[in-house]
Amino acid sequence: MTNTIQPDLNRDYIVERLAELLSTPSPSGYCMAIMKLLEADAAKLGWTMERTPKGNGIITIPGTSEESGNTLALTAHVDTLGAMVRSIKSNGMLRFTPIGGYAMQTVEGEYCLIHTRDGRQYEGTVLSTKPSVHVYPEARDWKREEANMEIRLDEDAASKEEAEKLGIQPGDIVSWDPRTRFLANGWIKSRHLDDKASVAALFGVLEWLSRSGIRPVRTVKLIFSTYEEVGHGNAYMPSDITELIAVDMGAIGDDLTTTERDVSICAKDSSGPYDYEMTSKLIELARKAGIKHAVDIYPQYGSDASAALRGGSNVRAALIGPGVHASHGMERTHADAVVNTAALLIAYMMG
Template sequence: MSSVFKEKETIQLLQKLVEIPSPSGYTKEIMKFMASLLDDMQVTYQLSNKGALIATIEGKDTSKHRLLTAHTDTLGAMVKEIKGSGRLKLSMIGGFNWNAVEGEYCHIHTASGKRVRGTILMHQTTVHVYKNAGSAERSVENIEVRLDEKVTNADETRALGIEVGDFVSFDPRFEQTDSGFIKSRHLDDKASTALLLQLIASIKENDLKLPNTTHFYISNNEEIGYGGNSNIPAEVVEYIAVDMGAIGDGQTSDEYTVSICAKDSSGPYHYDLTRHLVDLAKQQGIEYKLDIYPYYGSDASAAIRAGFDVKHALFGPGIEASHAYERTHIDSLKHTAALLEAYVLSPMETE
């Protein structure tokens, strides 16, 4: 197991990350924050035209590279329509169910930079008025944002600076329990992002020598399908997506181990690279689960679809209630951190 995992610092960083709004398409603030962290660590990085951040640490072998990626973009919404009542109709960013955000507080981010508070509700919320308050479909037609401003019509809402196309971010409601659970929206994939940043910090602080030049790719469009499918150096042989393990009926993943994905909706991950991860976990006493995610895709699978000739694999912390109010446990973060460290320090597998 890793001896360099810093629980307090990791949780503090994770809380900072989830509290910076970053729905896909609106990620400048969080990318700027991460760039500042890398500047402090004196780590070389580049920014892609799409806004992704790619940090690089040189290894002993500079001819065959590794790449690890996590994504900071999250689920969110955009203003689709300003209704006659002054309330807002939404358009989803990413894939989730409307009931997962019903009742959630949110920010509307206007073009001027102003933030306006609101609550995501069913139009038919009031049980004393609407007979179908409980049975009405949770749909784009019925979900709306109630603004915390004195507005009664569309013109008054527009006077606040709100317009169609403004981004809407959901409150994370971060909480750490005494029993070791971390509850928050956007643990997908900011838990993995925090772990990658902490790994970089550990490599620098402990002067760890990597066997291969390694890139750390922080993507910002994963939730909409094309986060890590470009700007991959030609020398990259192995591509690891560090993303959540999905928990539910028929799954082996849990909140206490690292989840290693053998297959998702895109098909099987690279067999030899996946077995290498499993072997590392066994050798170092890292608790893991192998799993298949039926309705899942990652930046690694996006890179394969884009035509990159790389070996790809996927692992990460187990996240309960994905794309809703999510939860994981500190044990899962520890085991994921341990596998990350073991992997970047291991010799590259050769055929």
């Protein structure tokens, strides 16, 4: 296979996996269910997923060469933004603390689930502490910050004691309703496309490998991390890895050129420049294969490659991913970007 051949990726499979992923709550630190899901999906394709002590998953694709110690890793994260119950108020409302970095106004009015330690789930809604313009004259200007936000439970819980009787306590995980929509024209809008769209792309790679029987020359490891949104998803890396491609969403806006149909190739983010040779190779492969792509700089962005480098990993690293609009808010991408991300990863693996 040459670098210019585009694989016959199974678009329907990729979209189905993405729908499955988006419907499974997985804020950072609460990824048990989604990792079991990935494990089962990998097994259906004939692959085994190992787990690290911190909860990351690794699928190893053996290379055809006997050379060792030159492994390529592709990593995407399953964890998402969310929250944790900070305290229960006297009126039964829940104060919460964010998991991950988002602007508080992006979750105002959002439906959510509270996951108790004993396995119960309760629905709620995120509101400001002055939620009605008919009652509070300052409602429009009320600052949307942690101290001014709360969760209204959809239960008979008008006091702290009544909320506690439901089994709710500080430390319970809160997940946002993803509000996922797959449109017939290929548009996909949902919370948590960062980074479940990339996870779906990696499973598209796995499905193609299983169906085609083709193998890369060198060993490839797919790593699914569980703490990226809080900064240390891939701080540990297996020692045989020499190159790492973080597969994470491409940001859109301001002077950036990435669109929701592009594979974003990030040359530099807040951690500094990515490996020049790897980035150049990815750009050239995308050009040769006719894959719609853009090269951008993301000064407010960090990735699992950043975490690996800061953690002391002696690897070269690059960053690509599907373009996603309104990241850490009500996100949107297009199926083309997800499929093309998988195609570029295959081109790099086989190059």
